Amino acid sequence: MSGVLGLLIAVGAQAAPWTVVSIFLLGLSLVCAGGHIAAVIAKQHALWREGRGR
Structure with missing residues (x-):
């Protein structure tokens, strides 16, 4: 796997x-954006569950 990555980097x-x-x-920005979106969804879900629990 690292050999393929090394080859791609060398050619690039x-x-x-x-x-x-x-x-x-x-790639890095996509990973960061994905993490941020997941955190927002988790927070919204927690708030929604809290509201339903009452």
Whole structure:
């Protein structure tokens, strides 16, 4: 797996280093956004359950 990743990075670095960086940053931002959305949904669900419990 790491060999494939290393190969992709090597090929990408030869083509254009900024492409690899932008793809990495895009992936990182998607992970952060996903975590944020999950946290918001969990909070809303907890509030909804609290409201139903009363």
